[in-house]
Amino acid sequence: MRPLLSVLPVAFMAFAPAHAAPDGATIYNRCAACHTRTGAGVPGAYPPLNADFRLLAARPEGRRYLALAVIKGLNGPIMVEGKPYRGMMPAQGGLDDAGIAAVLNHVGGTIAKAGPAFRPFTDKEVAGYRAGGGGLSAADVAKLHEGAGGK
Numbered sequence: 001m002r003p004l005l006s007v008l009p010v011a012f013m014a015f016a017p018a019h020a021a022p023d024g025a026t027i028y029n030r031c032a033a034c035h036t037r038t039g040a041g042v043p044g045a046y047p048p049l050n051a052d053f054r055l056l057a058a059r060p061e062g063r064r065y066l067a068l069a070v071i072k073g074l075n076g077p078i079m080v081e082g083k084p085y086r087g088m089m090p091a092q093g094g095l096d097d098a099g100i101a102a103v104l105n106h107v108g109g110t111i112a113k114a115g116p117a118f119r120p121f122t123d124k125e126v127a128g129y130r131a132g133g134g135g136l137s138a139a140d141v142a143k144l145h146e147g148a149g150g151k
């Protein structure tokens with residue numbers, strides 16, 4: 001029976017629906033390459049995903065900035081938790097609206113521990129920011145940080 005039982009989970013996965021909801025924790029692996037597994041970041045190079053993220057997520061213009069940072073990339077300068085960053089985050093390609101929402105919700109709900117309560121993003125909300133931000137460059141998105149409610 002042993003060989004058969006070990007094959008069963010594989011067979012089951014093969015029949016999982018193709019449109020299964022994306023897993024934010026899995027997508028976060030690509031973010032962790034720079035922002036680190038805990039989201040602490042690297043001072044001066046990769047900003048932390050913590051209090052600034054949650055503060056931004058508490059305001060409409062901040063939510064737009066966060067979604068567009070992942071969709072379009074970011075080309076500073078920005079100030080995050082009192083430290084300057086003048087880096088370049090590449091646009092995170094290959095993520096649809098549901099994938100962007102899932103990874104932002106993983107960051108806001110699990111990675112970030114400080115700041116105000118986090119209200120999750122919906123796919124529809126991300127679709128709206130994507131449509132409205134079509135013409136923005138990574139440098140334009142970075143300019144949205146100031147005045148979007150971060151610190």
Ligand code: HEC
Pocket residue numbers: 027028030031032033034035045046047048049052053066069070074075076077078080085086087088089090092103104107142145150
């Ligand atoms: C190749 C490295 C790299 C990867 C991969 C990466 N980032 Fe970034 N990220 C950066 C850099 C660098 C900055 C700062 C950019 C600047 O100085 O303008 C940044 C900034 C940010 C910010 C702005 C933070 C703030 O408080 O304003 C957010 C949000 C963010 N990243 C989320 C993500 C998410 C989510 C992912 C994965 C889907 C991701 N990043 C993947 C390098 C990366």
